[in-house]
Amino acid sequence: MTPTPNKLSRGQKWRQAGLMLAMGALSALALPPVHLLPVLLVTFPVLGRVLNRAGSWKAAAWAGALFGFGLYAASLYWMVNAVMIRAAEFWWFVPFPSLGCALILAPMVAAPAALCRLVPAGPRRLLAFAAGWTLFDMGRVFLFSGFTWNPLGSGLAIPGAVGDVLIQPAAWIGVDGLTFFVVFGALFCGEALQDAFRARAGHPCHLFPQRADRLRVAACAAVVVSLALTASLIRLKTVHPAGENGPVAVIVQGNVPETEKIGHLNPRDIFQRYLRLTADGVLQARRLVPQPAFADALSRPIVFLWPETSFPGSDLLQDSPRARQIIMEWGAGADAGLIGALRMDDNGRYRNSVLALAPNGDIAGIYDKARLVPFGEYQPPFIPLQIVPQGGMAAGPGPRTWHLPGVPPVGPLVCYEVIFSGLTVDRHDRPRWLANVTNDGWFGNSAGPRQHLSSVRLRAVEEGLPIARAANTGISIAYDGFGHELERLGWGRTGTLVVPLPPALPTPLFARYGRTLPALLCLIAFLAAFARTSRRKPD
Template sequence: MSMTTDRRPVATLKARLSTDPWRAFGLGLLAALALPPFYLLPLLWFVVPALLRSLARAGGWRRAIWIGWCFGFGFNLLGLFWVTEPILIMARQFWWAIPFAAPGLAAATACYLMLPALAVYWIRPVRLTAAAAMVVMFAGVMVMANLAQQFLFTGFPWNFWGADWAIPGRLGVIMMQPAAYGGIFVLTWLTIIAAGLPLLGRRGWIGSAVVMLLWAGFGLARTAGGRAADTDLTVAMIQPDFAVPGSFTQPALQARWQRDLAMTREALAAAGAGPKVVVWPETASPALLQTDAAARAAIAGIAGTTPVLAGSFRFGATGKVYNSLIAVDGPGPAVAWYDKWKLVPFGEYTPKWIPFKITPGSGFSPGPGPRTLHVPGIPPVGPLICYESIFSGEIVDKKDRPAWMLNISDNAWFGDSTGPHQDFATTRLRAVEEGLPLAVDTNSGISAMIGPYGTVRASLGLDRRGILVHRLPVALPATTYAKFGLTTAGILSFYSVAVAVILLIVSITL
């Protein structure tokens, strides 16, 4: 007597397990091509519906989570491959980390895609209205996932879909304007809604076109008054293009110092008459400007009482080390300083939940948080140091709103990879969100003066030594996002989920 077993269901399950995750991984790679500096945004009108279809037919919640993670892994693997660049620079010491850095970080950040994937599977379509519910649910829970990514495990708010719209030129300025009301999060939400509606078929494509027209119309209307006027303050930024990690021998440090001073002299000459300020990028000064009177006197010998805002290290009273911006306006004591408070995990410090040390010594200590500096001769300024500029809604002291923002950075560690371009695009959004002009001064580029609508007034590209001089634009009144910050993102996420649930209920009862 023979027995046969129908293996078709098992074979079908194995086939789906093998194809859907790989398809999701490929879709994630395609979605990453919409990020800066590629900006292939039309791909999202294929990616989002395809991903939602895969989640709807997942066959189980565990597989939906797996598909979401595979999509996130592909998306972040391509979007974050630039993190390997600093390791390659110090390959003799950290060669072992090369195979793990980008894949490991991509695997961790991919976890944030699991919750939106699960939500979509739960609300998978029965009728057309439920398909619409899937799109709205995915958009709302993605905003929730972005908020989690900004705060959990020290926070790493990178590769948000809203940054796709920081396109160079006028088009980017137009499409970024909703950020003044909901930050980068509303741009992510709008992107998913517009790109996901084609899931509904012909009517969905029409709806997507309407969304895009309204979006562009809003941007045109908000910027119709033209660019903001300029103040009488000239900001002169030096871009010294120091090599990294650089030598710490006395001759090398002295050569670095002399370049700082020589470029300061050039910057002052280029700035001409009238009120001005000179800016040095992150850690540009090899001297400890807060305590080194001779160094301040050397600067004063060139700049006089013109304020110089310089990246420098600072030692606190208890011996803690800070990555700081020091303001000097003569040979006397520093008039103000700001300590970086959003430190780079594993680069500037080792998180407490890691059982072994990675950063040398004790690493840097975090400052107290956003602060407005009041330096004689210049409008109140809100400093940011490098990594801090990616934290939407957390960069300005709301009780003491500045007249402009200044981001000093050192992107030389990332070469001419996608990293500096992505960082600049995300940083540019901060100007729109806060309604404030933003000066960006980096060691090796991209340095720029950005107006409060996100318009790049002037810039210096990557891997160049030079001086960037431009008048400081006038700030706009505080935006809705500047007033309410991340609360707007939370409200957007909550109401999106509520609307999605209502649409699902309607589809069931019809």
């Protein structure tokens, strides 16, 4: 059945606009931390129906833009918290973070909505839209310094064993491939399900009027899901870590309120808190006795991690050799300390960095954050108002691998650099583990830190590498290469995690070819939407 285009009155257009905003906002429930994926079976078919009946590409683009605006405004609500911390100075900016980002991101849904009209209305148009959604979602990496936050595939990263199984296909097709199947499945399965209810109630169906067509959709969905789950379980059972063990990671969570840091309140007390936590954690690591889980822990190097911009006045790490020596003296027995800190480069520009400290306090490595947060650390040049002090920070060159003495090769990542699928590892010099230092304290105890956390987990699966993550106020965590949680320190807690990291997994397919694989998958699906299907004429 091919839907016919609608010509809407002004009142109907307003009602449709409100419906698109509502369906987009409701779709945000599928994202972390709620993971209510079934809601997409309601929301995406409504969008698909509007796209199939749109009278022009402009009407389709407008519907897509409103749906995207609702989705991103609802899922990024927590960005307001960052402004509220400095509300006395930036009170006028309060409405802009979430709504402004949603306005910028909405065209990434409007574009595939308009392009899918190149395909005749019906299932093929929905296929083209699912492929286009994913390709434009991948294109968010090119917006300003990049903002690939909240791909719909991240909704599969459900905490616990269920999520462990659901996210394993990311090892082959990445989170973008997961996004394609989530959107594709939501459109087709949701429409078939809703048509089944309509048929039972005696109402006309929209896309699948024949029971046989609805059964084919259900059968195809069951086959795809069964194959994916089987492949995931086989991977979890048959793929084993190989090579060099990771270090014993001592992850320090100081739990310093952001107001104290930006106000430079009690810097000495905060510094001493980190020193005490480090000493306790390293001592615990050194005292690990041979147990089944930690049988070889004593033969491993010890590395402690402090979060991003750990404490006020962190410039002193760059300027004061004695401060660095004090840190390593309190962490005596550690082979290295990875410290999140601001530093100033030779041109007088600040950089958001990680400093690797040797046991004697010398700087053994410096990594500068390459992907800066738009409007937080980086100000687009077309913004006339001075939002970011001094125009923002300077960016580093990109992924690097550190080869520190006595420590397995490590890939440092600062804050939201970990959200960039396929762009977190130096592919010419692959590390054996990843170290992510971050500060989610800006965003409060909201969905933001949980959404960030799902990205960390998905990168572990895509790269097959264990990850140790130190967050100022939480959530600090360690994952193995399957994305299985090893240890966690929750939001708002002060303490340390001591985690012997396992070896890396054999390099996954996605880690070899990166985003080329999901991009090819979507291009093939988009071209397939143009293929003509022949129907046999009845005898």
